[in-house]
Amino acid sequence: MLELYEIRKTFNLGTPTPTPALRGVSLKLSPGEFVTIIGSNGAGKSSLLNAIAGTFPVDSGKIIIDGTDVTDWPEYKRASLVGRVFQDPMMGTAASMSIEENMAMAVKRGQARGLARGIKGEMRSYFRELLAGLGLGLENRLTDKVRLLSGGQRQSLTLLMATLSKPKLLLLDEHTAALDPKTAQQVSQLTDKIVRENNLTVLMVTHNMEHALKTGTRTIMMHEGQVIFDVSGRKREQMKVADLLSEFARLRGERLADDKILLG
Amino acid sequence: MLTFPVVAGVIEQGLVYSLMALGVYITFRVLDFPDLSVDGSFPLGAAVSAKLIVDGYNPFVALVVALAAGLAAGAFTGFLNTRLRISSLLAGILTMTALYSVNLRIMGRANIPLLMEPTFLTLLEKAGIPSEYVALVSFFVLVVVVKLVLDWFLHTEVGFALRATGDNPIMIRSLGVNTDRMKVFGLAISNGLVAFSGGLVAQYQGFADVGMGIGTIVTGLASVIIGEVLFHPRRVVTQVLSVIIGSMVYRLAIFLALRLGFAPTDLKLVTTVLVIIALAAPTFSRWRKQAKLLPKSAAGA
Numbered sequence: 001m002l003e004l005y006e007i008r009k010t011f012n013l014g015t016p017t018p019t020p021a022l023r024g025v026s027l028k029l030s031p032g033e034f035v036t037i038i039g040s041n042g043a044g045k046s047s048l049l050n051a052i053a054g055t056f057p058v059d060s061g062k063i064i065i066d067g068t069d070v071t072d073w074p075e076y077k078r079a080s081l082v083g084r085v086f087q088d089p090m091m092g093t094a095a096s097m098s099i100e101e102n103m104a105m106a107v108k109r110g111q112a113r114g115l116a117r118g119i120k121g122e123m124r125s126y127f128r129e130l131l132a133g134l135g136l137g138l139e140n141r142l143t144d145k146v147r148l149l150s151g152g153q154r155q156s157l158t159l160l161m162a163t164l165s166k167p168k169l170l171l172l173d174e175h176t177a178a179l180d181p182k183t184a185q186q187v188s189q190l191t192d193k194i195v196r197e198n199n200l201t202v203l204m205v206t207h208n209m210e211h212a213l214k215t216g217t218r219t220i221m222m223h224e225g226q227v228i229f230d231v232s233g234r235k236r237e238q239m240k241v242a243d244l245l246s247e248f249a250r251l252r253g254e255r256l257a258d259d260k261i262l263l264g
Numbered sequence: 265m266l267t268f269p270v271v272a273g274v275i276e277q278g279l280v281y282s283l284m285a286l287g288v289y290i291t292f293r294v295l296d297f298p299d300l301s302v303d304g305s306f307p308l309g310a311a312v313s314a315k316l317i318v319d320g321y322n323p324f325v326a327l328v329v330a331l332a333a334g335l336a337a338g339a340f341t342g343f344l345n346t347r348l349r350i351s352s353l354l355a356g357i358l359t360m361t362a363l364y365s366v367n368l369r370i371m372g373r374a375n376i377p378l379l380m381e382p383t384f385l386t387l388l389e390k391a392g393i394p395s396e397y398v399a400l401v402s403f404f405v406l407v408v409v410v411k412l413v414l415d416w417f418l419h420t421e422v423g424f425a426l427r428a429t430g431d432n433p434i435m436i437r438s439l440g441v442n443t444d445r446m447k448v449f450g451l452a453i454s455n456g457l458v459a460f461s462g463g464l465v466a467q468y469q470g471f472a473d474v475g476m477g478i479g480t481i482v483t484g485l486a487s488v489i490i491g492e493v494l495f496h497p498r499r500v501v502t503q504v505l506s507v508i509i510g511s512m513v514y515r516l517a518i519f520l521a522l523r524l525g526f527a528p529t530d531l532k533l534v535t536t537v538l539v540i541i542a543l544a545a546p547t548f549s550r551w552r553k554q555a556k557l558l559p560k561s562a563a564g565a
Contacts, residue, residue, distance in 0.1 A: 074442070075437050075438070076437045076441055076442045077440070079440030079441075083438075084438045086434075091432070091434055092438075093432070093435060094428045094436070096427070096431045104421075105428060105439055108421055109439045109440050110439075113422050113425050113441070114421055114422065115417075115422060118419050118420055118423060118424040145498070
């Protein structure tokens with residue numbers, strides 16, 4: 001579903017302070033795989049997601065999504081294949097527009113937009129049904145501006161929007177990190193539910209190692225712009241956070257600079 | 265004395281300039297793009313329509329060409345911003361400055377009088393509309409049509425994409441919209457409306473002048489803000505309506521300022537002060553709140 005070959009990206013190239021973010025990342029995801037990504041700050045987790053989504057062009061390497069080489073595609077074009085939820089709950093929705101308007105835009109993700117009415121009658125009952133599934137009472141607030149919603153509500157809505165038109169690949173960039181613990185847990189459960197129901201292929205960045213091992217089907221660890229550890233199946237099921245940490249120490253020959261950040 | 269022609273004149277001006285204000289609303293409010301090119305595209309519309317009439321073209325054709333010229337001017341600003349990565353403010357200023365020369369080129373001189381020429385108003389009079397109502401009726405119909413079309417457009421799929429581009433470009437890009445293209449498109453329709461308004465004004469007041477665009481942006485903003493302050497509109501449909509009414513109220517304020525004895529040459533200053541007060545209102549109220557929260561001794565220190 002996703003194939004990455006030797007992705008490299010250095011920011012501030014050609015300046016006195018070039019910052020390498022991705023240093024030859026290769027990765028292959030089969031359909032239906034749910035991969036969690038961990039790593040300390042600056043490891044390149046978000047850069048990896050941004051590179052796949054097309055936020056910036058990569059310096060070298062190849063990105064293939066669902067058999068299509070998208071390396072040269074601009075971000076808006078890749079949207080037909082990729083759904084995305086950002087860390088900032090404010091980022092995934094248009095605050096001045098209503099819930100139903102936001103959802104209607106998500107329905108048209110990656111499709112040509114014309115002069116047809118943005119919201120058609122039959123959409124509303126569909127939206128109401130989907131929103132009812134969130135259990136947040138949003139199904140009765142279709143015409144409310146998104147600005148009026150809480151962070152958790154907005155993030156749940158964004159998640160719904162990112163998966164509305166079933167993307168080939170779903171990118172989640174620490175999408176629960178900015179929420180309070182209880183809301184974060186709810187959004188996590190919702191994520192699991194939506195991913196399972198739609199059998200989506202997912203890349204999820206998280207700071208929480210325990211969460212990383214419990215969620216999904218595979219875990220990769222990044223360090224200094226490279227994938228240094230990749231585990232799935234039985235071995236992963238038996239792993240604990242302590243095992244991950246000692247694995248890191250063994251691989252790098254050093255202790256983690258900041259265990260706290262990695263543990264979340 | 266508030267005679268019918270006086271009242272009608274204020275309303276007519278409010279209506280005809282509201283089309284320009286709607287253009288400013290599209291860039292400033294919908295697209296969140298402070299576009300100063302309107303100071304050039306307003307006289308551009310006037311210049312194009314006056315020149316074509318003098319050259320013997322039908323006044324209605326002249327208006328359509330004025331609209332098209334405005335579309336092109338807006339698209340140019342969009343090109344400067346999205347392709348050449350020139351900041352929004354500077355892109356608008358560059359277009360505005362370039363248009364000053366373009367407008368002089370089009371007209372061939374600084375001023376074209378149209379008093380002896382046919383205009384869309386004289387054509388409508390010939391068609392049977394009494395001359396004292398012709399401007400009022402035609403402007404009213406035009407504004408209603410433009411409002412309905414704008415309401416409709418902003419609720420289409422493209423309209424949603426345009427609004428989201430101004431609200432949250434990151435989000436709408438992740439949903440597959442080319443935000444650069446949306447910006448160019450929004451700037452084009454905005455300046456098209458402004459130039460169309462300029463074309464109408466030239467025919468209405470009976471001349472086009474190269475200097476008639478100065479302060480267009482401030483006047484447009486004044487209308488938008490007055491409408492917002494008066495109605496606090498939330499929905500798009502009421503926002504559009506409030507801009508139109510804001511334009512009328514603005515013209516009324518100008519009329520009253522003249523009655524109070526301000527010289528016509530002072531009006532830009534009056535308008536600017538109005539806009540500054542409106543824009544600074546949130547800051548003023550924050551200052552007031554802070555002053556209240558501070559203990560007296562600290563405030564005095």
